[in-house]
Amino acid sequence: MKFNRYFINENFFIKLIEFPALYNIKTDELYSIDEKALKILKSIETGNLLNINGKDEKEFITYCINEGILTEKPQKRIKTVIKQSPIPSLRYLELQITNQCNLRCKHCFVERDKPQSLSFEKIKKILKEFEQMQGLRVLITGGEPLLHPEFEKINDFITNLAIRKILFTNGVLLTDDVLKNLNVEEIQISLDGMKKGHEILRGKGTFDKTLQAIKRAIEYGFQVSVATVIHKGNLTDFKELENLIKTLEIREWTVDALTITGNLRLHQELWVPPEEAYKIMQRYGFSMEDHPRAEEYGCGSHLLTVLSSGLVAFCSFYEEEPIGSIDEGLENLWKKKKQIILSELECAKIKCPFLQECRGGCRFRAMALTGRKNAPDFFKCYQFGRLNP
Secondary structure, eight states: OOOOOEEEOOEEEEEEEESEEETTTTEEEEOOOOOHHHHHHHHHHHOOEOOSHHHHHHHHHHHHHHTTTTESSOOOOOOOOOOOOOSSOOOOEEEEEEEEOOOOTTTTTOOOOOOOOOOHHHHHHHHHHHHHOOOOOEEESSOGGOHHHHHHHHHGGGGOSSSSEEEEEEEEOOOOOHTTTTOOOOEEOOSSSHHHHHHHHHHHTHHHHHHHHHHHHHHHOEEEEEEEEEOSSTTTHHHHHHHHHHTTTTEEEEEEEEOOOOGGOOOOOOOOOOOHHHHHHHHHHHHOOOOOOOBBBOOOTTTEOOOSEEEEEESGTTTTTOEGGGGOOHHHHHHHOOOOGGGGHHHHHOTTTHHHHTTTTTHHHHHHHHHTTTTTHHHHHHHHSSSSO
């Protein structure tokens, strides 16, 4: 009988969500595994020697070694709790650590009349709860998260979490000093057009600083994604913007439409209706997202937002309709969240063939457009070709 000692790569963690999985926080890859594989990996995690005489076990071990999941070298592992998550699972946590920002963007929907920042102690508690709930990604947002008064302490703490950390930033404050100490796997930076188009929304002088931040972040070895909103001032920018993005090592490019809320209520001339915006939504942007999701649920089925006030909402758009306070506990709040059931949408009643792919679109945007809770998101209807202008 032959026994071997293996170690799980420091970037991989067992997650018990809707299915047993192995998650790579560096690449965002999610591997579905069966019960036999789970048993082997749990045994390795607890430091046991393995008997690998069986054919299936040998094939699994060989696969894991080839994938970089297992190694024969000891690893510096983060200790985690492996337990079954709630169903549906809370995989993505939008953590708005502050509502303060260095810019005054014309489309911003974050309420900031009263300066608010989550305390460091609350952030620690929230993130440990999220990790124990088998969470995958935390989206560290604001406002501008780099303005949090205790950002350095937060940045030190997140190093020892078995979750993928993504910083959402406008990029203006992303200096070399920040980048060389930043403990995240990914940085998402907003780039809303070429120079004129970007600065219509975000202010004079921001484009060059943002583009420089993207380039420097890539040079420092971060995975960088770009988010772009469609507005009247950038409609002719997208081909040139696409060419620019192709010259950079961008992980994902999210292109989406605006909703008339927040500051955009004062700048409605910038809003682009669905019959115009869909042409850009169809053609531009790309994603690496391939995590399987529960088919019966709509948008936000694996997402929860913690606001800088300490209140928790369906997503950041629903700031005025909180589920409760974070003091109630993350898991309790997740269980209180009312999920979007696809079969209850008007889209299901008309038997839309794109429903599973579209997932009903953005519910907040659909409500803002129609005034009806279960109405279609017309931006998605045009994008998927169900409606024609």
